[in-house]
Amino acid sequence: MSTAHHRRLRKPFIGAALIGVGMLVLAACSGGGGGGGGATSEPTKFEFLKNAENTTTEPILQALATGACKAENTALPLEVSSIPQADLDAKVALLASQDGLPPMFSAGGNPAEGAKLNKAGYLxxxxxxxxxxxxxxxxSEGAVSTIKKLYGGSFDMLPYQYNIEGIFYNKKIFADNGWAVPATWDDLLALAAKAKAAGLTAFSASGEQGWPLTRLVSGYLFRTLGPDALREVADGKAKLTDPDYVAAAKQIADLGAKGxxxxxVASLDYDAATNEFLTGKAAMxxxxxxxxxxxxxxxxxxxxxxVGFFPFPAVSGGKGSIDQYPANVGLPATFGAxxxxxxxxxxxxCITTNYGNEALKQGQITGFVADDTSISLPAISTTIKQTIDSSKDSVLWFEALFNAKASSISxxxxxLLVTGQMSPEDFMKSVQDALDAG
Structure with a gap:
């Protein structure tokens, strides 16, 4: 997945069925997950197995191979191979069972499978x-925080892609109307009412994709219940049908009810929603x-x-922090133990030292620190970069820890939730039922 420009792929990919969990626990590699090595011989090439859909990582690695990492490439030549995303999970599982994982490879589409690989000692x-x-x-500590939340609590993936989420807004519209950037949920509601009264769409969103709407549900949950709100659901300690969770869905349903x-919204796809904002028809x-x-x-x-940017606002009395940004690492890569x-x-x-700067030259912001001050960026990109660099913690997104069925239903x-065709109670029940079914 691309860091700079994602379209419909914001939920974790669900790849082909794994060859079997048992294969992942056969004779874990001698190096384990401890970072101490264990290879019996030096590889003859620095092979990177990636998903074919990822077109952003290879150009940066190739630039490093002929530039900052030229000596490393001479000693151990970079070789990139690609397979379709749908085949990646099964391929990684097979290679693990044969003790044939390459030095670097893309993680499987489902974070839970990456966690299994780590537990078995392969990463x-x-x-x-x-x-x-x-x-x-x-x-970035924010990137590490996201990786640990997604992949079983360990820093066992590299953030070649890293995205934070929040609300982009039209600075000219705000300035022309004398609107201040909202810091609280109540401020945001008041601003949305003013935007509608001015003949604008307050929030452009794709109902066809759905996830841009459920992101708002999880944003409200994280601000009210705290950063572990959805982990509690995944661990069976809470349910989406609990009153506090339904209340979050109701808040977003109310945004739809107020227009x-x-x-x-129901018919807008990702491109149309983006265009609505970037042509000045939507305030946020x-x-x-x-x-x-x-x-x-x-x-x-x-x-x-x-274009400006601000975080999902605080909710009065809530347990969450405005400094906890929803984040993802796309489809990260890892190293075999x-x-x-x-x-x-x-x-x-060499990669860790130089990847952030090389990516920035190519217009990408990653989870690696980019400290080359000579690289010129647009103001909005600088804002995002500074936010990422200073972030220490993160939260996930609504479907991040869901199974495939629950993610699809969500x-x-x-x-239907924001157009009034499904009640908040029924919406949350439909997703919880899918989670319960496994």
């Missing part, structure tokens, strides 16, 4: 490895930093200088 412990290499501080999403849009690809393009009618040799370690150190029914 490198980056906390230890990067600390040993003296470059642990070159990875703040416009009259055609909830989205992730992948939207920078659209904002900074020549097709942005309102211009990048007229059994192939972690001295030359692979050299590659890891997105499908979101438009």
């Amino acid at each position: 490198l412990d980056f906390d230890k490895a990067l600390t040993d290499l003296g470059v642990r501080d070159k990875v 703040y999403f416009g009259s055609n 849009i909830y989205m992730g930093s992948w939207l920078l690809g659209n904002i900074n393009s020549d097709t942005d009618a309102i211009g990048a200088d007229n 059994s192939t972690y040799s001295p030359k692979v370690a050299d590659w890891l150190k 997105s499908t029914n979101a438009a």
